[in-house]
Amino acid sequence: MRRTTSIFSAEPTTPEFAELKLLITAIKTYEAQYVKFPELRLLDLINHRMAMFGLTPENLPTFFGTQENKDLFFAGKKQLTKGKLQKLFKMLSIKIPVSEFE
Numbered sequence: 115m116r117r118t119t120s121i122f123s124a125e126p127t128t129p130e131f132a133e134l135k136l137l138i139t140a141i142k143t144y145e146a147q148y149v150k151f152p153e154l155r156l157l158d159l160i161n162h163r164m165a166m167f168g169l170t171p172e173n174l175p176t177f178f179g180t181q182e183n184k185d186l187f188f189a190g191k192k193q194l195t196k197g198k199l200q201k202l203f204k205m206l207s208i209k210i211p212v213s214e215f216e
Contacts, residue, residue, distance in 0.1 A: 115141070156199075156215045157190050163206040177201055 118137045124130035164170065171188050177198050178184035186192035194202065199212050 154210075154214075157188070159208065159210070160202065160206065161188075163208055167206070169206075174202075175205070 118134065118141065121130040121134050121137075124134050164173075171184055174184070178187060178194075183192060187194060196212055199215070202208075203210070203212060
């Protein structure tokens with residue numbers, strides 16, 4: 115990793131660039147075999163982001179429709195439409211595409 119970092123800005127026509135390409139391939143192969151990232155759960159992401167901003171579900175606008183819909187969503191029992199989810203992501207400055215959670 116140190117070597118990769120040290121030559122990361124190598125120009126395409128240099129030997130360092132060829133080395134960088136090999137190192138990146140090796141890193142990707144290693145990660146695919148040995149590094150397992152936890153699955154990103156939508157509700158966990160939203161709750162974490164709300165906590166960062168000091169928000170609770172009561173602070174959110176009424177685009178959930180009813181209080182019951184909001185309660186069901188935060189209990190993990192109801193999904194939001196793509197449009198409502200996009201609005202929530204925008205409000206919470208979540209930069210992950212909504213399509214990642216479909």
